[in-house]
Amino acid sequence: MISKGQKVPSVTIKQATPEGPADVDPAALFAGKKVVMFSLPGAFTPTCSQKHLPGYVEKLGELKAQGVDIVACLSVNDAFVMKAWAEAHDALGKITMLADGSATFSKALGIDFDIPGLGVRSKRGLFTFEDGTCTHAELEQPGQFEVSGADACLLSLKS
Numbered sequence: 001m002i003s004k005g006q007k008v009p010s011v012t013i014k015q016a017t018p019e020g021p022a023d024v025d026p027a028a029l030f031a032g033k034k035v036v037m038f039s040l041p042g043a044f045t046p047t048c049s050q051k052h053l054p055g056y057v058e059k060l061g062e063l064k065a066q067g068v069d070i071v072a073c074l075s076v077n078d079a080f081v082m083k084a085w086a087e088a089h090d091a092l093g094k095i096t097m098l099a100d101g102s103a104t105f106s107k108a109l110g111i112d113f114d115i116p117g118l119g120v121r122s123k124r125g126l127f128t129f130e131d132g133t134c135t136h137a138e139l140e141q142p143g144q145f146e147v148s149g150a151d152a153c154l155l156s157l158k159s
Contacts, residue, residue, distance in 0.1 A: 001110035002127070006134050009108035014079035016086055016097035021079030026072075026098065026105060027132055033069035035129040036157070037098070038148050039111055039122040043077045043085035047145050052124070055150035057091045063150070066157045072096040076103045076112075076121045111139065124148050128156065 002008075010027035029035075038056060040048045056063070056071055063071055072095070075082060079099035086092035098105065106112040106122040115121050126148040128136035136156055138147045146152065 001139065002134050002137055004134055004137060008129055008132050008134065009105065011104045011108050013105050014082075014099040014101065016079045016082035016092070016099050018083075018093055020083070021099065024098070029072075029096070030070070030129045030132045032131055033129075034067050035070040035072060036063060036068050036153055037072040037074055037127045037129065038153070039074040039106070039109075039125045039127070040148075041075070041115065041121040041124060042118070043075055043081050044088075047124075048075070049085070049089070051145055051149060053085070053089050053091055053095070056095055056153075057089055059150035059154060060094055062154055063157070066154065068157070070096050072098050074098045074100055074105065074122055076100050076106055076119075126153055126156065128153075 008027045008030050014021045015024040040052050078101045082097040082099040086097045100106050103112050103120040111123045112120050123139050125139040
């Protein structure tokens with residue numbers, strides 16, 4: 001798994017935007033910026049939809065006040081699903097929705113895992129990057145939601 005001091009991998013994935021899917025290289029997107037990225041198993045899944053994404057939408061102002069330039073959400077879903085999910089939670093245009101349909105970025109980060117019946121997904125986690133370098137990386141234990149939510153993120157930024 002990516003760890004503190006490592007550079008964000010350079011890969012091409014999709015970003016869900018109001019205009020539709022766009023190619024994006026997270027290494028280029030994160031360059032020169034302070035980025036908080038939370039990863040999760042899937043759009044429209046219970047914890048992801050009830051707590052994870054809504055928490056970041058709610059706390060976006062507080063995160064920006066801590067100097068965060070980009071709040072990104074990473075999931076192994078296609079850009080159309082990520083856009084629909086963002087629209088359903090008033091996140092489109094606020095949270096950078098990274099659609100990792102083939103798990104290319106998740107694999108490069110070392111946070112992929114296989115869920116029987118659902119396929120390869122991203123583990124639930126929280127990552128902070130400054131100018132493309134990882135300054136914080138933490139994964140949830142299976143079935144947990146303690147270290148990757150918006151409140152935990154705010155605490156990690158203050159420490």
